[in-house]
Amino acid sequence: MLELSLFVILALFIVGGAVATITNRQPLFSAFGFLVSMLAMAGVFGLLENQFLALAQIMVSVGAVVVLNILSIMTVNAKEENLPKELHKYRWILLSAVLVSPVTFLIYKSMSMAYQHFSRLETVSTKVMGERLFSAWVLPFEIVSILLLTAMVGAIVIARKKDVIAKETR
């Protein structure tokens, strides 16, 4: 019962944060909704007895991604006239929600029909995860490290001021 009430509270935070993310006009308010959603998602990971992923979610998604996001929004600092003019925003959101809802139902049914119960095995611990990560999953782990390096270099190259190159190409 405690588990279920915790789940309901966390789910309300996640869904509320997601709705706030997609409805707010100012990107900074959207980012705060995103932050709430990500924090509550870490709580759901904890509820699934996956403590390490809950910590990783807080450290990476909340601590790095959301902070980087808010910093970019503040760096860009778009004025009101530079924001896109979305006159019929709620109409579009409503229309696409109606169009997407059968897909939601399909995803939910296809997943929940297959598995009705959690496994009774206590095999998903941080220790086992570490052993799997460095034995069976060591190649994806290395590929992810290369991906992170490439993304870092690529982000610097893309965001760099390149007036000279831009003038030449125009």
Next chain:
Amino acid sequence: MTPEPFFFLAALLFSIALVGVVSRRNLFVIYMSIELMLTSTSLVLVIFSKVLGSADGSVMALLMIAVIAAEAALFLAMIIHLYRRNRTLDSEMCDELKQEANNA
């Protein structure tokens, strides 16, 4: 507790984020919606890891968090680049390739 409400939460979060991607034009909102979709997918991986009693799903979710971080860096760099060039956050303005095709 059964896995059913968790699956429902994952499907609902994915759909809300999909609605955000298709109906909004602010680049930052599109980026955050994509992040929400990725997070809901990693939630599904974690649920399956607990349902099947295997740690592999959790390892995949962990690798996915790293991919989310890489995607965040690249996407935000691209938003800053586009804003510097177009002075707007409107995704409608990112249509250089379309115009090239029309002129040719």
